[in-house]
Amino acid sequence: MNRKILEVEGLCKDFGGLRAIADLSFYVKEGEIFSIIGPNGSGKTTLFNVITGFLAPTKGKITFKGEDISHLKPFTIAQKGIARTFQITSIFGRETVLENIKIGCRLRAKAPLLGTLINSRSFQEEEKIAQEKAADILNFIGLTEKRNVLASTLTQEAQKRLSIGMALATEPCLLLLDEPTGGVNLKEINDLISLIARINDQGITIVLIEHKMKVAMELPQRVMVLSYGQKIAEGKPADVGKDRRVIEAYLGKSYVA
Amino acid sequence: MLYTKNFNGKDDAEMALFIQQVLNGIMLGSIYSLVALGLTLEYGILHIPNFAHGALYMAGAYLTFLLATQMGFNYWLAMMLAMIALAAIGVLVERLVYRPLIKESPLNSFIAAIGLIFIFVDGALHIFGPDFKRFPPVHYEAFQVMGLTITLQRIIIITVTILLIILLQLFIKKTTIGATIEATAQDREGALLMGISVNRVRMIVFALGTGLASIAAALISPIHLVYPGMGGPVILKAFVIIILGGMGSIPGAIIGGFILGLVESLSGGYISTAYNEVFSFGVLVTVLAIRPTGLFGAK
Amino acid sequence: MRQTKFSNFISRNLAYIIFIIVVATIPFFVSSRFYMHILIMCGIWGIAAASMNLIMGYTGQVNLAHGAFFGIGAYSTGLLMLKLGINFWLALIMACSITVAIGFFIGLLAFRTKGSYYAIGTMCFNVIVTVIIENWEGLTEGVRGLLGIPRPTPIPFPFGKEINFTTMTANYYLVFSFLILTLLIIRRIVNSMIGRSFLAVRGNEELAESLGINTLFTKLQSFLISVFFAGLSGGLYASYIGFLSPEISDYHVTFEILIYCLIGGLGTMAGPIIGAFSLTVISELLHGMAFPRLVAYGFLLIIIVIFLRGGIMGGVHLLAANLFLKARK
Numbered sequence: 001m002n003r004k005i006l007e008v009e010g011l012c013k014d015f016g017g018l019r020a021i022a023d024l025s026f027y028v029k030e031g032e033i034f035s036i037i038g039p040n041g042s043g044k045t046t047l048f049n050v051i052t053g054f055l056a057p058t059k060g061k062i063t064f065k066g067e068d069i070s071h072l073k074p075f076t077i078a079q080k081g082i083a084r085t086f087q088i089t090s091i092f093g094r095e096t097v098l099e100n101i102k103i104g105c106r107l108r109a110k111a112p113l114l115g116t117l118i119n120s121r122s123f124q125e126e127e128k129i130a131q132e133k134a135a136d137i138l139n140f141i142g143l144t145e146k147r148n149v150l151a152s153t154l155t156q157e158a159q160k161r162l163s164i165g166m167a168l169a170t171e172p173c174l175l176l177l178d179e180p181t182g183g184v185n186l187k188e189i190n191d192l193i194s195l196i197a198r199i200n201d202q203g204i205t206i207v208l209i210e211h212k213m214k215v216a217m218e219l220p221q222r223v224m225v226l227s228y229g230q231k232i233a234e235g236k237p238a239d240v241g242k243d244r245r246v247i248e249a250y251l252g253k254s255y256v257a
Numbered sequence: 258m259l260y261t262k263n264f265n266g267k268d269d270a271e272m273a274l275f276i277q278q279v280l281n282g283i284m285l286g287s288i289y290s291l292v293a294l295g296l297t298l299e300y301g302i303l304h305i306p307n308f309a310h311g312a313l314y315m316a317g318a319y320l321t322f323l324l325a326t327q328m329g330f331n332y333w334l335a336m337m338l339a340m341i342a343l344a345a346i347g348v349l350v351e352r353l354v355y356r357p358l359i360k361e362s363p364l365n366s367f368i369a370a371i372g373l374i375f376i377f378v379d380g381a382l383h384i385f386g387p388d389f390k391r392f393p394p395v396h397y398e399a400f401q402v403m404g405l406t407i408t409l410q411r412i413i414i415i416t417v418t419i420l421l422i423i424l425l426q427l428f429i430k431k432t433t434i435g436a437t438i439e440a441t442a443q444d445r446e447g448a449l450l451m452g453i454s455v456n457r458v459r460m461i462v463f464a465l466g467t468g469l470a471s472i473a474a475a476l477i478s479p480i481h482l483v484y485p486g487m488g489g490p491v492i493l494k495a496f497v498i499i500i501l502g503g504m505g506s507i508p509g510a511i512i513g514g515f516i517l518g519l520v521e522s523l524s525g526g527y528i529s530t531a532y533n534e535v536f537s538f539g540v541l542v543t544v545l546a547i548r549p550t551g552l553f554g555a556k
Numbered sequence: 557m558r559q560t561k562f563s564n565f566i567s568r569n570l571a572y573i574i575f576i577i578v579v580a581t582i583p584f585f586v587s588s589r590f591y592m593h594i595l596i597m598c599g600i601w602g603i604a605a606a607s608m609n610l611i612m613g614y615t616g617q618v619n620l621a622h623g624a625f626f627g628i629g630a631y632s633t634g635l636l637m638l639k640l641g642i643n644f645w646l647a648l649i650m651a652c653s654i655t656v657a658i659g660f661f662i663g664l665l666a667f668r669t670k671g672s673y674y675a676i677g678t679m680c681f682n683v684i685v686t687v688i689i690e691n692w693e694g695l696t697e698g699v700r701g702l703l704g705i706p707r708p709t710p711i712p713f714p715f716g717k718e719i720n721f722t723t724m725t726a727n728y729y730l731v732f733s734f735l736i737l738t739l740l741i742i743r744r745i746v747n748s749m750i751g752r753s754f755l756a757v758r759g760n761e762e763l764a765e766s767l768g769i770n771t772l773f774t775k776l777q778s779f780l781i782s783v784f785f786a787g788l789s790g791g792l793y794a795s796y797i798g799f800l801s802p803e804i805s806d807y808h809v810t811f812e813i814l815i816y817c818l819i820g821g822l823g824t825m826a827g828p829i830i831g832a833f834s835l836t837v838i839s840e841l842l843h844g845m846a847f848p849r850l851v852a853y854g855f856l857l858i859i860i861v862i863f864l865r866g867g868i869m870g871g872v873h874l875l876a877a878n879l880f881l882k883a884r885k
Contacts, residue, residue: 052766054762054765054766073765073770074762074765074766075765075766075767075768075769075770075771078765078766078767078768079768083766083767084766086762086763086766090760090762090763090766091760091763092755092756092759092760092763093759094755094758094759095755095759099752099755102749102752103752103753103755103756103764103767103769104767105749106749106752106753106756106767106768106769107767107768107769109749111748111749111750111753113745113750113777116744116745116748116749116750117741117744117745119744123748126749127748127749130749166767167766167767169767170767170768306676354858354862357862358861358862361865363671364618365861365862365865367618367675368814368818368857368861369857369858369861369862371811371814371815371854371857372853372854372855372856372857372858372861373854373858374854375811375850375851375853375854375857376850376851376854376855376858377854378850379848379849379850379851379854380848380851382848383848383851493679493680493683496676496680497680500673500676538680538681538683538684539684542665542677542680542681
């Protein structure tokens with residue numbers, strides 16, 4: 001349980017002249033909840049994009065369960081067991097909630113063309129498995145009642161839960177959540193926090209990008225603070241909260257006691 | 258090679274042929290540049306290509322032809338009047354067809370453009386018939402220069418094009434309206450916030466783009482004749498050009514236009530005219546395969 | 557238990573069952589050559605439209621090379637039958653394979669691009685194919701066209717009988733058998749995990765990738781299946797009409813098929829069929845008159861795209877949804 005599931009070493013990401021991530025190194029322990037915080041533009045989402053293969057690193061190495069994933073394509077990384085959500089809630093608006101989850105199930109289904117065409121036994125089996133899995137996930141994220149509703153008509157908070165559900169359908173070991181409580185009100189935040197905690201209870205490691213201090217500090221075992229693409233603090237939430245550099249980064253020099 | 262110290266007859270003729278092809282290429286390139294310019298300007302504002310550009314080009318040719326033959330207008334007057342009329346039609350097309358579809362997926366604008374093409378091209382077919390229309394004899398005087406024969410019309414095409422390109426550059430860089438066009442092309446919302454009327458800019462750009470296409474059509478018609486399908490090959494080539502040169506890039510459209518004109522002329526002269534379209538598209542496909550956003554392309 | 561499964565089957569497939577029954581019985585009511593010809597053409601274009609719907613409607617890729625593949629399928633079938641004397645059935649299979657093979661290379665190249673570039677790129681391929689067919693006279697007879705392509709080879713039957721395809725009725729059943737087969741196959745694919753990948757690529761490619769879907773592979777898969785059926789419809793056309801010219805691979809053909817899909821409704825199973833059937837009927841009926849068909853199509857397209865985006869089926873769904881809402885109140 002103390003194994004490093006994800007390790008980032010010396011990561012740099014440049015966009016032309018702009019260095020978005022500068023020599024970043026950290027690791028995530030298997031089974032923990034790890035959150036990344038930092039002011040806007042500190043490179044948090046860029047970090048997620050690099051880890052999940054949407055962007056190529058300029059320098060450095062990313063290791064997942066001992067394997068180098070630095071230059072793999074996003075769908076391969078998903079196959080390896082890393083799932084993510086997006087800062088701008090991404091779901092398939094034209095499909096129903098149930099269909100959205102079933103699309104998430106696609107990864108772990110074999111879906112052979114020939115088998116599909118001749119309605120083979122294994123094809124029917126897979127459809128049944130997907131149906132059951134989807135029902136379980138819907139239940140887990142609390143959207144069973146809305147399963148036949150068009151995804152685009154859901155509330156922001158329900159859409160967030162749906163996108164988490166879709167990520168779960170890919171059976172990940174590591175789940176990256178990019179601002180899962182963005183645009184969500186106070187009451188709904190508690191529901192989401194408990195959902196994330198329940199996901200962690202299932203043994204899934206979680207890395208969280210968060211802006212809301214309540215979520216970013218209460219949930220995780222460890223926190224990392226980024227500023228201008230660099231790590232300025234790392235450790236237990238309580239310690240990080242008192243760190244001078246963190247206060248300075250967020251509130252400016254004048255607030256450092 | 259094509260140059261030898263002693264100017265014996267065979268090499269002279271080869272040299273002459275080569276220069277002839279080059280001139281032809283520059284002439285073709287002029288037309289392509291004008292059409293591609295209009296297209297790229299419109300893309301800069303619309304953010305999707307105006308697929309109906311070729312149909313409007315054809316309409317410009319027919320209108321010029323109509324004015325010059327039925328109404329007996331002088332060639333230049335006919336060209337000017339047709340350009341104004343087409344500019345107005347371009348504005349209407351933008352207002353009635355493209356503007357309602359701004360917020361939708363580009364596929365819808367594309368489909369609407371196909372609809373426009375059908376209306377214009379089939380309409381021309383039914384009104385004028387499928388035959389090739391000849392312009393009344395004008396500017397057919399030929400000049401003999403260094404053993405080459407150049408018709409006046411070709412010189413006119415090249416000169417007018419260069420003039421228009423210079424005027425366009427001045428317009429965009431030196432006038433306020435030009436500045437608003439550039440601003441809107443770069444950042445629509447920013448332009449809105451600055452109080453620029455984006456709708457007016459769209460109108461002006463379409464009038465400009467369609468007008469350029471109309472002039473190009475009027476220029477080439479005395480040589481290549483007028484027929485309902487004339488927009489097709491030209492518009493496909495214009496797309497090749499703006500993809501190679503980068504959608505929205507003015508220098509890209511100009512340079513690309515001349516390059517394509519030369520490639521087509523030289524390959525047509527030395528390889529085969531039948532396959533020259535394949536050649537152009539082959540170049541396009543190859544470039545796209547290597548650089549999916551074109552040579553000068555931004556995104 | 558068996559009863560419920562059976563009645564379930566009926567209710568889910570009702571539309572198809574009715575369609576099959578209607579299709580099967582029409583020849584008993586229609587005998588005129590003219591109308592049978594229209595119906596057969598409806599069937600052929602129906603297959604072409606349904607296949608375009610797969611890549612465009614369900615996978616969201618604006619593929620404009622469809623006419624080229626129709627033409628490749630047609631010419632392959634015609635040439636194999638005429639110049640190599642191969643029988644129709646084998647020629648058809650080979651033609652579809654050739655079409656898919658060519659489609660593979662075109663697809664690989666085309667999918668390096670996205671959006672508008674992809675649309676234009678595929679359109680260019682369409683033009684290239686037409687030009688090649690026009691100019692490779694040694695192979696295709698160029699603009700002179702291929703004449704005298706035989707009707708499908710008779711199928712031997714026990715007791716010395718055979719099914720031959722000299723009658724309109726026989727060709728009608730042939731074409732519609734293929735149409736129904738095509739629809740069933742496409743429907744099966746669309747409702748499967750493979751179909752879900754298509755929908756995902758249509759909805760949001762980035763999201764699809766993050767869910768482990770190999771979008772390039774998915775797009776290619778959809779493209780190749782679509783191209784297979786395009787080639788099939790071309791092959792049927794070649795043998796039935798008996799005469800081919802380069803125009804049948806032209807981009808006009810692509811756009812006609814596109815119109816069928818749009819008017820009927822992209823992204824639905826019935827849409828392309830409704831579009832293909834209604835427009836084929838209308839255009840064949842108006843053939844004699846000096847009617848600017850494309851001008852009318854043009855206006856129709858613009859109006860549909862601005863006001864009735866889902867085509868006829870889209871309108872039907874809206875209507876159904878509205879009625880449903882009203883009923884609930």
